Amino acid sequence: MCALFGWLDCGKKLPHKALKKLTQELANAAEERGTDASGISYVKNYSIHIYKKPKPAHKIKFDFPKDTTAIMGHTRLTTQGNQKFNYNNHPFYGHADKDFAFAHNGVLYNDEELKRDKKLPKTHIETDSYVAVQLIEKQQKLDFDSLKSVAEDVHGSFTFTILDEDNKFYFVKGSSPMHLIYFERLDLYVYASTESIMKKALKKACLNNYKYQLIRLNEGDIISIDKSGKIDCAEFKVSGFSYLSSLKYSNIADYYTYEEEILLEMCSCFGVAEEDVLLLLDYGYTADEIEEMLMDSDLLEDALLGIKELSETEDLFEYCEKIK
Numbered sequence: 267m268c269a270l271f272g273w274l275d276c277g278k279k280l281p282h283k284a285l286k287k288l289t290q291e292l293a294n295a296a297e298e299r300g301t302d303a304s305g306i307s308y309v310k311n312y313s314i315h316i317y318k319k320p321k322p323a324h325k326i327k328f329d330f331p332k333d334t335t336a337i338m339g340h341t342r343l344t345t346q347g348n349q350k351f352n353y354n355n356h357p358f359y360g361h362a363d364k365d366f367a368f369a370h371n372g373v374l375y376n377d378e379e380l381k382r383d384k385k386l387p388k389t390h391i392e393t394d395s396y397v398a399v400q401l402i403e404k405q406q407k408l409d410f411d412s413l414k415s416v417a418e419d420v421h422g423s424f425t426f427t428i429l430d431e432d433n434k435f436y437f438v439k440g441s442s443p444m445h446l447i448y449f450e451r452l453d454l455y456v457y458a459s460t461e462s463i464m465k466k467a468l469k470k471a472c473l474n475n476y477k478y479q480l481i482r483l484n485e486g487d488i489i490s491i492d493k494s495g496k497i498d499c500a501e502f503k504v505s506g507f508s509y510l511s512s513l514k515y516s517n518i519a520d521y522y523t524y525e526e527e528i529l530l531e532m533c534s535c536f537g538v539a540e541e542d543v544l545l546l547l548d549y550g551y552t553a554d555e556i557e558e559m560l561m562d563s564d565l566l567e568d569a570l571l572g573i574k575e576l577s578e579t580e581d582l583f584e585y586c587e588k589i590k
Contacts, residue, residue: 268356268371269296269459270427270444271467272306272338274435276495277453282332288471289330289337292458293323295466299371299459300343303355306330307338307367309433314365316357320349335493338429340369343561345532347392354392357429360399362408365431370395371459372423372442373532380419398426410500413438413488417502425459433493438502439483446481449473455481455491526553529560536560542570549573 271292275285293304305318308330319326323341330337340356347354357367377397380386386400398416405412408430417426417438424440437444437457445464446457456478458464468474481497483489488500526547533543538560546556546569559566 268343269299269341269463270339270369270371270425271296271341271458271463272336272427272429273457274336274433274455274491274493274495275334275453276455276493279452280454284471285334285337286329288456288467288473289328289339290323291467291470292456292463293326293328293339293341295463295470296339296341296458297323298463300341302344302349303342303352305340305355305357307357307369307429308334308336309429309431310334312431314359314367314429314431316359316367318352318355318357320352320355335433336429336435338367338369338427338435345373346394351392353390356393356395358391358396358399360403362402362406362412364408366402366408367429368395368399368402369427370398371425372440374398374420374422374424376421394422398424408436410488410490410498414500414502417488418505421505427457435491437483437487437489439485439487440504441485444483446483447478448481449476449478451476453495455495529553529556533560538566542566545570545573549576
C-alpha cells in the first residue's frame with residue numbers, strides 16, 4: 267500500500283526545472299498510496315544520496331543536482347517499523363559489489379524467518395522491506411542472479427526498485443503494481459506504482475501531451491535499464507506461497523484473488539477486522555474499493571452500515587416469506 271515513482275533521463279532533453287517539477291508531481295500524486303513518509307534517492311559523483319522524511323510528499327521540497335540522471339522515489343504507508351524513526355523509511359542504502367538504493371511496495375511476512383535462517387546481521391531498522399537489502403548484501407553482488415534469489419526467497423507482496431551508483435535501474439516485479447512508460451522523443455523513462463498516479467503527475471508536469479509507450483512488466487519479471495537506456499531482462503520463479511494458504515485461511519484460500527488476500531493480510535494495520543473485509547468482499551466490493559476504504563474510516567463505516575441495513579432487510583423478507 268506504498269508507492270514507487272521515479273525517472274531515468276537518458277536524453278538530457280528536459281531542463282532541470284522540468285525534472286524537478288516531474289519529481290514533485292510524481293511524489294504528490296503517489297500520496298494516494300501513502301502519506302506517512304516520503305523520500306528519493308539519486309547519484310552524485312558516483313555516490314548514492316538519499317533524502318527522506320517522515321512527512322507526506324507535498325510537505326517536502328525535493329531537490330537534487332542539475333546533472334542528475336535518475337530519481338528513485340517512495341511514499342510510505344506504514345505497516346511495520348515506526349515512520350517517526352527515519353531509518354525505517356524508504357529508500358534504504360545498501361552495498362554489495364557497488365552502492366545502491368532500494369525501495370519496496372508491498373509487505374514481506376517472512377522477514378523474521380529469513381533473518382534467522384540466513385543468519386543476517388542484526389540491525390536497528392524494523393521495516394520488513396530491509397531484509398531484501400540484507401539478502402542482496404549477503405550475496406556481495408547486485409545483478410540478475412542476486413535479485414532472482416531475493417525474489418524467490420521472500421514471501422508476500424512486492425515490487426522492488428533498485429538504483430545503483432552507475433545510475434542503473436532494476437525493477438523486480440512481484441504481485442504489487444508497476445506502471446513504466448518511455449517517451450521516445452525525450453528519451454525519458456518514467457514510472458509509478460499505478461496508472462492513476464502517472465496520469466495525475468504527467469498532467470501537472472505538463473508532459474501529458476507527449477506520446478509515450480507502455481513497457482509491460484509481468485509478475486516474475488526483472489529488468490534493468492542503464493543510463494544510456496539499454497534494457498536487459500530476466501525472470502524469477504513466482505512463489506505459490508500466499509497469506510491465505512496458511513492454515514488460518516486454508517478454508518477460503520480458493521475463493522479470493524491475490525489482491526484480496528493482501529487486503530486480508532494488511533487490514534489489521536489499519537485497525538480493521540478481517541471479518542469486515544470478508545463481509546465487504548462477499549457483498550461485491552472490489553479490492554480497489556476496499557483499499558480506498560482502509561484509508562478512509564468514514565467511507566468504511568458507511569459501507570458496513572449499508573451492508574448491515576441491507577442484511578436486516580433481507581432477514582425481514584425471509585421471515586415474511588416463511589410465515590406466509
